[in-house]
Amino acid sequence: MSERNRVTLSDVAAVAGVSLSTASRALNGGGRVSVETRSHIAEVARRLDFRPNALAQSFALGRSRTIGILAQNSRGAFTEPVLVGAVAHLGSREQACLLYDTGFAPEKLADGVRRLLARRVDGVLVLGDGLGTQLRSVTGDFSVPVVYAFGLTDRPGDSCYVPDSEMAGRLAGEHLLALGRRHIAHITGEEGDAAAIGRERGLLASLAEAGLPPAGDTLAGDWGRAWGAAACRRLIDSGTRFDAVFCGNDQIALGAESVLRESGRHVPDDVALVGVDNWEYVISGQTTRHLTTVDTGLSALGAAAAAQVADGRDAPGVHSHPCRLVVGATTAGLPSDG
Amino acid sequence: MSERNRVTLSDVAAVAGVSLSTASRALNGGGRVSVETRSHIAEVARRLDFRPNALAQSFALGRSRTIGILAQNSRGAFTEPVLVGAVAHLGSREQACLLYDTGFAPEKLADGVRRLLARRVDGVLVLGDGLGTQLRSVTGDFSVPVVYAFGLTDRPGDSCYVPDSEMAGRLAGEHLLALGRRHIAHITGEEGDAAAIGRERGLLASLAEAGLPPAGDTLAGDWGRAWGAAACRRLIDSGTRFDAVFCGNDQIALGAESVLRESGRHVPDDVALVGVDNWEYVISGQTTRHLTTVDTGLSALGAAAAAQVADGRDAPGVHSHPCRLVVGATTAGLPSDG
DNA sequence: CTGAAAGCGCTTACAG
């Protein structure tokens, strides 16, 4: 296992008593090589602990075994899990990754493209920062596959992976309905935000299928805890009857919860709460969750996008990545009463 | 900027009317080349948009421009920011990274080492999962630099980067003291956990310097919200007088807060709260923070460790990475009364 | 099925 173990293919060939080209073919599976020769060479390679020099291979093949990642903002709270999911998947496929962060500066994009080109990357993953900002397509700049994660581009036909916002709203709605809730209110984040709109659509669709109207109008504000509290107060003051609130994210849900508690309402008995993002971290040995939430699956989304760069099994186009309900104390313990 | 733009060093040399070796030397700064020749070649290279083939360079120099990352658990909640910090820093230094996740399986470590060796990585970053588990040193397996992040090894002299737990406790204590709190209680996570111990030591040190005892004994349990609530209830029931609680992490703090509220105590007027981890995500446009917390700086820690692999400016040994107080509503708005 | 040879594009002693 020592670093000094620089056994070369020539060494293997010499020991096996064959030519360099035969050794190469035998080990790479390609070309015609007799079974005996092949197994003999393989045996010698094993015995000598031969490990092909990846640098030489890359050079000869023109493949870097590296994927370039072009990020708008790699340090964003939501970008991180996408990035980690991608890096981890690529690692499992023996692909390194080279990150270039343009930091929302469009003029840096061209430079990033040039750098990745110079590094002869085998593919490019463009990391957006959500549905809010449209990505500029760089597909045409490369002859290798380009995939976009957590963002949509200005070019139809690009491979894009984004969270399924509508599914998020639908999962929350169906869960609350299954628990017997009939008066479901909705507090969300910024007005006009694409994710917020999708989630609302999903929620309303699930309610419509149950033949129910929402409890009051959707309250839109921002994505912070303070807004969640303010909106919940407004909801209470309005006299609207509600036994559940679907919140645009976990922060809003926590803000709403504190107000519900202060107003003497019990969570979840009087009012059930569902958030989005699954921001509660789980530490080993911990089993109980506080907030019921929808996990948008960003890490898996990053992995899926990475798989597409590396293997390209999916058809091109926009892929809505599924999300998942995570049940916690803010809805649990209530059997469905139909 | 097209991919087809395969201008080679030979092209540059030919157009400039010099030999390949002179062109190489001129562009790489090394060797004796007359000023005119050098600038002429540089000019030609620029005009032709020459970009050296990184694969050929790597092969010739034996340097992969890739750092191997050996992670115990790359998907851990705390490992992620460390990983992202490292990947982002490496990217800015034109270093790709190749992740190998051993997933707590020690027998996979040797395989990971072999793979990184075969890829001829220029350095290795070993990513631990906190102070709880000791890392096995692999420094001896490589001739390139090996650095450990978020964990300590079994070999003295290894370069390790870990969060400064004692500083975390001290920052929390000093902040609460500066706000005039004099009866500071402490609820922490698992008994015997290294981070918990360090934080307690820091808290007690700051109290001792102010000539104050802690309010009651440290309550240790687990790292979950439910424990935070239970411990706070116990604290109240014990009749201990307290006007502040330093909590082992943010989950515990949130659990404690809910109990304080239910018991009619105002946060922060009656009881101020400080957590650890800075788990509250901040979304664009959001300014108010709820929880005062200590950010353990894991992302910067990852970057520092990466910088050490790439440049090696620090002395070897254990580096305690500083943390940072983040003030939120659970302590804010209270002027110091001495 | 097997081997001799060229080639991937750069760096770097070594002569001149």
Add this chain to the structure above:
DNA sequence: CTGAAAGCGCTTACAG
């Protein structure tokens, strides 16, 4: 200061 040449270790047509 400059150039001819070898070498990095592998892959892959091309002959035999």
